[in-house]
Amino acid sequence: MIIIMEVKSNLVNVTVFGAGREVGRSGFEIKGEKSKILLDYGILVKEERPAFPLSTSPKDLDGIIITHAHLDHSGTAPLFYTSETPPIYMTEITKQLTDILIRDLLHLSAYYIPFEALELKTMLESCRSIAEGTYKIGEAEVRFQNSGHIPGSVNALVEIEGKRIWYSGDINTIDTALLTRAEPELPELDMAIIESTYAMVDHLPREECERKLVETATEVVEGGGLALIPAFSVGRSQEILCILHKHGFKYDIAIDGMSRTATRMIAECPKELRDPSLLREAMARVKWVQGERDRKKLLEKRGVVISSSGMLTGGASTRYMEKIRNRPKDAVILVSYQIPGTPGRILMDEGKYGPPGELRKVKCRVEWIDFSSHCGKSNLMELVKSLKGNPKILCVHGEAESCTDFAERIKEETGHEAYAPTMGDSFKL
Ligand SMILES: [Zn+2]
Ligand SMILES: [Zn+2]
Structure with missing residues (x-):
């Protein structure tokens, strides 16, 4: 049985x-x-x-x-x-x-x-x-x-x-x-x-991070420089954009790399967002970088550029980094988690940037603000x-x-x- x-x-x-x-x-x-x-x-x-x-x-x-x-x-x-x-x-x-x-x-x-x-x-x-x-x-x-x-x-x-x-x-x-x-x-x-x-x-309180970002970006721009904000294309780029806009940042903001596509896609899904109108308003004032010519122009001006990739592993953010690394008036503001071994982490820990084996001290200002998600x-x-x-x-x-x-x-x-x-x-x- x-x-x-x-x-x-x-x-x-x-x-x-x-x-x-x-x-x-x-x-x-x-x-x-x-x-x-x-x-x-x-x-x-x-x-x-x-x-x-x-x-x-x-x-x-x-x-x-x-x-x-x-x-x-x-x-x-x-x-x-x-x-x-x-x-x-x-x-x-x-x-x-x-x-x-x-x-x-x-x-x-x-x-x-x-x-x-x-x-x-x-x-x-x-x-x-x-x-x-x-x-x-x-x-x-x-x-x-x-x-x-x-x-x-x-x-x-x-x-x-x-x-x-x-x-x-x-x-x-x-x-x-x-x-x-x-x-x-x-x-x-x-x-x-x-x-x-x-x-x-423990992260700094969110408001403090926001204030530090806006203050740093303002200082750089008012000192005649360009502030590069390498950011993950999905999430962080839109967050940074919203924060700058929310705090009344009055200088030019440009967006480049994959961050552009991701921002447009995310704006199409308002249900996912806490305040969809904030992102829409911020997007309306942004300069959408179209290619190399736009990048060259931006590098001659003062303002902020938000661009992927967030850890400087590739993408448009590295194109700016190549140029601003030797310019003391400019700054790179890292706003994402930096995985050990990535160019962003090396820059953050040692103040150096460059291809493997050719790392050099940079002359631009380097800041890291812990905007965690x-x-x-x-x-x-x-x-x-x-x-x-x-x-x-x-x-x-x-x-x-x-x-x-x-x-x-x-x-x-x-x-x-x-x-x-x-x-x-x-x-x-
Ligand atoms: Zn993960
Ligand atoms: Zn994740």
Whole structure:
């Protein structure tokens, strides 16, 4: 006689495919007995070769969730579309922004990327648009809520085979000029996968950052200089634009690089924004740089240029940087997180810029203002303390020290099991 026993709660495995003790190539596989879901599938872009997350067969993949468009969360996803077409879930604006960011990656990368435009196209055709709310993915139910990080960003609560796993994605729990803060409503959890980008740093209060930005830009311009603000094309460029406009900055503002396309796309999605009219007004006064001739003219004038890329790894911001590096009246104001090893980070730490092996001290002014779209140290701990149940906590998406320090403090302050996993680590629930 065969006795069939009903299994109420299966064993669920969570494997870290990437973003273990590093910022970049986020990827987490959640595998039950009946379902397999992937949370993010990003790329790690550094000065050296790009690096990718671990892989899994796309055949039995019920769905890929992309929490937001940044390449460290989306950049390797097309790899699954060479032979299969697993459904991929993202918000409408994430889909549009992912398209331009990955196209740009394919276009600009000097190194081999293991897929082409065709796979990106197939991926976008396999996209199921999501908004805030609950969706069935395979046998799992997934609830998406605003993450307050960039337009279209969400966090994901996965209920799979009797287990509840919450993934913060990149998250910000304070309001910014552009976005409304994340306020996730969560039930009792079995696991939380939480970003640790700024787990050791409390940000300056937002108003202070805004004031410092406006003051610095004003000083530079009134001293006859050009202030270059390298900014991520998605989110930060629009935020900076809104802040300058909001504070009545009266000098010229130009926008260049991918920041232009992203700004126009984001303005088309007012529902994603805290105050859509602020962005629209700011856009109306901006000079949209059309090409090399415009750039040359700008370099002869005083004013502000907002341009991707945010860490000076390429794009139009580097074109300005080449010129202003030797001009003491000019300034570069870094406003984004600078990954170690990137030109932006080297400039910030050592005041040097140039091709590898030819780094030279710059003569322009260099400032870094910590405009984060991620929670700082206290906000992250508050978030952890607000979690219900007794979840295992994985601290990911941070430099090694941030992840390990965060995990230690969580253990001490909450008694939860907490880990700073590395790539390939697997957890059973
Ligand atoms: Zn992000
Ligand atoms: Zn990220």
